[in-house]
Amino acid sequence: MAKKLRKNTKPKKNFFSLLSNKIGIDFGTATTCVYLDGKGIIFSEPSYVILNKKTKIIEIIGRKAHEMLGRTPEHLEVVHPMKNGVIADFEVSEQFIKNFLNKAEEISPKILSPVVVVGVPSDIGIMDAESVKDAVMNAGAREVYIVYEPIAAALGLELPIEKERAHMIVDIGGGTSDTVVLASNGIVASSSLTVAGDKCNEYIQKKMKTEKNINIGLRTAEILKVSVFSEQKDTKTKFRVHGIDTSSGLPISILVESKDIFSFIEKPLKDIIISVKEFVKQLPTEIAGDLVLSGTYLVGGGALIPGFAKKLSDVIGINITVPENPIKAVVEGTIKIARNPKKYSHFFVEEVTGNWKKIEEEEV
Template sequence: MNFFNYFIKDIGIDLGTANTLVYVKGEGIVINEPSIAAVNNKTSQVLAIGEEAKKMLGRAPSHISVIKPLVGGVISDFEMAQEMIRHYFKKIGNNRFFSYYRVVIGIPPNLTEVERKSVEDAVILAGASKVFLIEEPVAAAIGARLPINEPVSTMIIDIGGGTTDIAIISMAGAVTAKSLKIAGDKLNNDIINFVREEFKLLIGEPTAEDLKISIGSAVSIDEKLEMAIRGRDVSNGLPKEVIVKNHHIRSAIHHSLALIIEAIKEAIEKTPPELVGDILKRGIYVCGGGSLLKGIDRLIEEEIGVKTITVDDPLTCVARGAGIAAENLEAHIQLFNSPLKPFDIKGFL
């Protein structure tokens, strides 16, 4: 064994708008927490990161800001993103006097060079020694054990918190890749706006997310779902409770889901005919937190006319794919979005 291997940690990261997942070689997924931080505005002290910070959403006093460092799949608060990644590096660290972190991190397709550089810089400044970027749908396909290296096409849709990433992959490359900023967070906002208009009630994002998860669906379902929620009455500012039903949530998110369907159609239209035949034969794969919305696979199948399959463990496949790529960098060179020098890999194998 190479002496340097003792000091190397190969890490895969899914730096999501909603959640951050970290995969460590030999250990699997070791971190799965919300991408949220709480900061004391008076002292600039970071009070909490992850699950503890999420508990403060909508409940913190005015001198504490609860921040999401990523918006729409892009880093919006560079320092806080760096702090969050550093926090997770410390959680997976060891007591050795020196560690060499090789990180493969997922990014949405179609990021600008500036946005890609921002991700790379944040991870390096947080403590990584080397960073390789991989597009999230490609990482998801690897994590789902789909055959991306074969001369057939695989269509995968990753519906996350900030973005929905659509890719058609063949021979270890994305033939078509598209990212739109309509995903879980946008659906939450749709629900907040609908409840305000329909019930004259103000609610926060945690309540909207509870509604989406508990009673939301992409299509009409037989089950009669409803949920009591509490918020502030728009007219008088007093507390108020209403009953929200499944059809309300369907109405709230209908337009956003229609835009996702339209983007899927556009991606297929840009794909060579032979590869479209593969998609018809093999189906469309969906992953990410949005794939857990009741009936989303059925909606895609009905609108596109192609069988749609939710991958196993859809919440972790991007992190697992990035981790698998990190474990064997040489085998995945062609998938990375940053140039590799021979020393970067071979010098530390």
């Protein structure tokens, strides 16, 4: 029987690229994704840590830390290192990132410390970008490059952003909803709104209290929201929720229908839609024309809200594509840059750190 010949599409690696790991990080408000070149995604969990109050050392990280939200013993505290796209706690962020660099080293030991690319929101200032970079350098990276998340997402989605024709990306994350238009290798226009997944959780918590007479924690609101959006079969599918009865103050468990959850988050979703619409309305004519042709990409966890892409598309009059894995677009772009920083150096938020000579010789 004839053997099928498979074309080797893997990039050739030279000697230098074998000496250090290449790591891409999407350090999100809600989720952190870490991609280790050659190995794939090595971490994709909530951006939470449990800190020992006395030693200030991280004891638990990610999903387990998130599960402990509102349930920590006295000597521990939950810390959310990233808030609204900026580092809220520098030392904890450094330890948080160090944990991934160590994990990468365990999986794939190298002689030199790693090259790291981190995605940050498009509206953060140079000072905040610098603090992200410092945290990663202090965590042990050899070279750190900071890029705007929508640019990373566009690269992750393989959009031809080097062309003159404009492309638009809407990224609905945990802390922010960012809309950007990219063309000729740069950001042409952008807007950022601090209404996204976390705000939806707050609305669910508030409405459960006023309309269902039950107090629930933010973590419960988040779990309920994600369960409804990923498991609902129809609007009448019921979900069990545990909390505290607002009148008796005692524990209670009730059933809510998925349509209730959709109605609870109507307001924040409407705010996002209005903000994207206003953004589109003020775009120059040529760009608006381009978008009719190239459409818009919806990424981030918000892209998984059933029916949302269609609603947004109907309001802004532009076709919307939701990629297969909208939460991974940013990290996939960062690893692409980490493999060949020189090729993408025009996208770096700040000045380049590190030894250029070494990476100049890399072949990708």
